[in-house]
Amino acid sequence: MSSDQKGESPTQHVNATGLIHHDYRAPLGFESPQTPVYKASSVIFPSVREMQTRNWEDRSAYTYGLHGTPTTFTLESKLAHLEGGEQCLLLPSGLSALACVNAALLSSGDEVLVPDNAYGPLWSMLSGQFKKWGIQSTRYNPLDAQDLSRKINPDTRLVWLEAAGSVTMEFPDLLGLLQVCHERGVTTALDNTWGAGLAFRPFELLGTSSSAHGSSGVDISVHALTKYPSGGADLLMGSVITRDKSLAKRLSKYHEQFGLGVGANDVESVLKGLQSLVLRYDAQDHAARTLARFLMGEPSVAQVLHPALSGSPGHQHWRAVTCSEMRHEGRAAGIFSVIFKPSNPLQAIHAFCERLKLFKLAYSWGGPMSLVMPYELELMRKGSLAHLERGHLVRFCIGLESVEDLQADLSRGLQGLSA
Ligand SMILES: Cc1ncc(COP(=O)(O)O)c(C=O)c1O
Incomplete structure (x- = not known):
C-alpha cells in the first residue's frame, strides 16, 4: 500500500529537522575570486556569553543581519578603500544615504547650506x-x-x-568652499556620486588645511551606488563614508535606529560592479567627451555643459581637483547636458528625444545603456541662471554602446532642429 493510500503525505517520510540543521562547514582552503553571499536575519551565537559580548559596531563580529554580514562588511571596506575613507554605511538608495546625513547631524533650530544646483530630491x-x-x-x-x-x-x-552639480553640471569651487568651511569649523558632506571615488580624493583635497573633524578634505562622502558602482541600472543602494570616529558613530546610530539594511543579492551585484568600475568609468568618460565635442559643433546647440570642456561653467575648478602631476588629464563621469537654441520650440526638443533609438528616455546614469532626459530649468532652479545660455536643456548619460553608433543616432535625431 502506498503512503497516499494510508492517508499520509509523502513529505512525512522526510525528516524536516535534517533539512534545517546541518553539520556542513565550508572547509578552510576553499577560495574563489567572488565574495560568498551571506544572507541572514538570524545570526547564530555559540553561547549566551558570546551573544552578550559581541560588538557589531566596530565590524569585529556579527549579531543580526540588519547590522551586517561578511558580504556587507566586505562591500563597506571596498568602498571605504575606493573613496579613501575609514568607516562606511550601506543604505537602501542614494537618497536614503543623503537623508541619513541630514537626520544624524541636524536638530531643530539648525541650518544647512545647500548648493543651488544640488540633486533636486535633496x-x-x-x-x-x-x-x-x-x-x-x-x-x-x-x-x-x-x-x-x-x-x-x-x-x-x-x-x-556636490561636484559636479546635477543637470547643469557646473563644477563647484570645491577647494575655495572647503577652505571656508574649515576656517569656520562647519561640517561638510559631499555628494560624490559623479566623482565615484575616481575623479578626485574627497578626503584629501586641501593638503595642509584641516576640518573640525581632522579631514583635509570633506568630512563625509555620500555615493549613490545605484550609478557607477552597480553599473547595471538594475538596483538601488547608497553609501555614507567618513574618516572620523565620532561622526561615524552619530551616522551609525541613525542607521541602526531606522533599520536601514540592504539586501545581500544587491550587495553581491555591487561587489561585482566594483571590479569593472575603473574600466567602465574611463570608457564612459571618453565616449561622453567625444559626443559632447561633436554636439558643440552642431548649429542647433547653444551650449554644452561638461566640466572637462573649457568654457563650461566651473571648468577651472574641475581642473584644480582632478588634474595632478601624476594624472595630467583629469577624469570626469560620462554625463553632460546640452542647451538647444531657443529657436527650437519645446515640442521639437521632445520630438528629438523621442527620435533617438539608442538613447532611451529615462532617469539615472552610470548604467550600460545610454539615456536622454529633457529638463525645464526655470521650474527646477531658484538661483541665477545667468551663466547659462537661453534655450532648452537636455541631459545625456552615456552607456557602454559603441561611440560611433551613439554619434550616428544623435546625428539622425538632430535632423529637423534649427540653428
Ligand atoms: C547626484 C545624485 N545623488 C543622489 C542620487 C540618488 O540616488 P538613488 O537614485 O539611488 O536614490 C542621484 C540619483 O539620480 C543623483 O543623481
Whole structure:
C-alpha cells in the first residue's frame, strides 16, 4: 500500500529537522575570486556569553543581519578603500544615504547650506520633512566661495557640496568652499556620486588645511551606488563614508535606529560592479567627451555643459581637483547636458528625444545603456541662471554602446532642429 493510500503525505517520510540543521562547514582552503553571499536575519551565537559580548559596531563580529554580514562588511571596506575613507554605511538608495546625513547631524533650530544646483530630491527632502522638524535650509552659489562665507552663521551645522552639480553640471569651487568651511569649523558632506571615488580624493583635497573633524578634505562622502558602482541600472543602494570616529558613530546610530539594511543579492551585484568600475568609468568618460565635442559643433546647440570642456561653467575648478602631476588629464563621469537654441520650440526638443533609438528616455546614469532626459530649468532652479545660455536643456548619460553608433543616432535625431 502506498503512503497516499494510508492517508499520509509523502513529505512525512522526510525528516524536516535534517533539512534545517546541518553539520556542513565550508572547509578552510576553499577560495574563489567572488565574495560568498551571506544572507541572514538570524545570526547564530555559540553561547549566551558570546551573544552578550559581541560588538557589531566596530565590524569585529556579527549579531543580526540588519547590522551586517561578511558580504556587507566586505562591500563597506571596498568602498571605504575606493573613496579613501575609514568607516562606511550601506543604505537602501542614494537618497536614503543623503537623508541619513541630514537626520544624524541636524536638530531643530539648525541650518544647512545647500548648493543651488544640488540633486533636486535633496532640496525636496530639506524643504519638506526637515523644514517641518524646524531645520532651515538655505541656498548658496557653488561657484562663489564668498557667497558661502557670507551665508554661514552660528546656526549653520552642515554644508552640502556636490561636484559636479546635477543637470547643469557646473563644477563647484570645491577647494575655495572647503577652505571656508574649515576656517569656520562647519561640517561638510559631499555628494560624490559623479566623482565615484575616481575623479578626485574627497578626503584629501586641501593638503595642509584641516576640518573640525581632522579631514583635509570633506568630512563625509555620500555615493549613490545605484550609478557607477552597480553599473547595471538594475538596483538601488547608497553609501555614507567618513574618516572620523565620532561622526561615524552619530551616522551609525541613525542607521541602526531606522533599520536601514540592504539586501545581500544587491550587495553581491555591487561587489561585482566594483571590479569593472575603473574600466567602465574611463570608457564612459571618453565616449561622453567625444559626443559632447561633436554636439558643440552642431548649429542647433547653444551650449554644452561638461566640466572637462573649457568654457563650461566651473571648468577651472574641475581642473584644480582632478588634474595632478601624476594624472595630467583629469577624469570626469560620462554625463553632460546640452542647451538647444531657443529657436527650437519645446515640442521639437521632445520630438528629438523621442527620435533617438539608442538613447532611451529615462532617469539615472552610470548604467550600460545610454539615456536622454529633457529638463525645464526655470521650474527646477531658484538661483541665477545667468551663466547659462537661453534655450532648452537636455541631459545625456552615456552607456557602454559603441561611440560611433551613439554619434550616428544623435546625428539622425538632430535632423529637423534649427540653428
Ligand atoms: C547626484 C545624485 N545623488 C543622489 C542620487 C540618488 O540616488 P538613488 O537614485 O539611488 O536614490 C542621484 C540619483 O539620480 C543623483 O543623481
